[in-house]
Amino acid sequence: MDDVAIDREQAVRPRRGRPPVSDRQRQRQRLDISRHAVRLFAEHGVAATSGEQIARAAGVSERTLWRYFRSKESCVEPLLANAIDAFRAVLRAWPAELELTEHLRAAYTPVLDSASDADLEAVLAVVRMTRDEPALRAAYLMLRERSEDTFAEVLAERSGAAPDSVEIRVQAAAMSAVLKVATDHLAHVTAAGITSETLRRHREDVAAAVELVIRGLSDNT
């Protein structure tokens, strides 16, 4: 009765050897390394931080570091991805009866749900670094683009259009672009410190701009 639940993949069927590390734990490990990497990047710069240093700081061998990350710069991904996921989660929770602006104003806060303020500070530090570190900027832009898929799913569900239609893709990309500009701005104005006022203003900016973009694009044809 317990190994009958063969739904997909290899199901629960009793396996033989050592079980693979759970995705949960793997992501924890990646996030931990990410925090160390970002700190080192901020302290000494990306070029002056070696993979060996990151590995030592995180308490793993260099070999395993390269198993967890394909490049030095991609070490910042887990932290940034968490921040972006926070917005994706808010978007998914968008109730049908509400205008998007209202929902964002009520639910969107750039402080990560389960993470500490230190992570938010680190994320903004990375965004600030992307100004002078092209490799970091590239990694950041790649992450932002990946999030467009989720945006497209939600927007498609709302409008009834296909998630991979050009119209939906355009809306998702435009929304992502708005978030990028707003986040860059937030990173810039918080260089001297984060205040609740700047965060409030950021939420307001995002809510207003996203609404305008989506309204403009969905009034189509």
Place this chain on the structure above:
Amino acid sequence: MDDVAIDREQAVRPRRGRPPVSDRQRQRQRLDISRHAVRLFAEHGVAATSGEQIARAAGVSERTLWRYFRSKESCVEPLLANAIDAFRAVLRAWPAELELTEHLRAAYTPVLDSASDADLEAVLAVVRMTRDEPALRAAYLMLRERSEDTFAEVLAERSGAAPDSVEIRVQAAAMSAVLKVATDHLAHVTAAGITSETLRRHREDVAAAVELVIRGLSDNT
């Protein structure tokens, strides 16, 4: 009387040694290398193409190759930048009395002005490759973001707002996002060959989407 004209830089003052290569010629050289690199990337993939191969194909030493490009993937930049510049030029030529949609419909053609059709084919090939080559995608996204500055200048001049204001940045980024999606789509549908019908449709898509984005965002406040 002839070395008095010190306005800025070194002016016209008769210099002594070998003159530096003109930017014109340097860009020609970069473009030439770029064509070879893209061809090799398309034939064997990025990973299987070495810097030495690119250098040999372009007829320069490997050392000078690295002087012209900071990374292997950035060898695609000149070709892509030309294509993006074509749109920037169209945008700059936007006459005051015309709606943006009308202007784009009339003036925008993704065929490069002074370059051959082979270059357009190569550009679309690169965009197609970015689907499976993350490094190329990253380079592509970086170029697109750089073009946002020019977009912002033009849009700022139109609306009277500052080019680095959040509103203008949002418009420029959204416009860039629209172009990105439309270009990805064009690259996808032209995989089997370019027809004038697909190009016409592309122009139509871009004109319509850009207009909607800008209209939505500039009706602000």
Place this chain on the structure above:
DNA sequence: ACTTTACCGGCAGCCACTGCCAATAAAGCT
């Protein structure tokens, strides 16, 4: 205990990329 499966660390090596230096090209001056 024994087998099986998966993660981990060390080692050797490839290659992208850089610093350094000698060689050469292209200009002006005498």
Place this chain on the structure above:
DNA sequence: AGCTTTATTGGCAGTGGCTGCCGGTAAAGT
């Protein structure tokens, strides 16, 4: 025409990011 000056080029050695490979070990089942 030589000499001087400045800039580009190419070779060569070295660094470091990153990978393939392999043996050791952990965690499961039998």
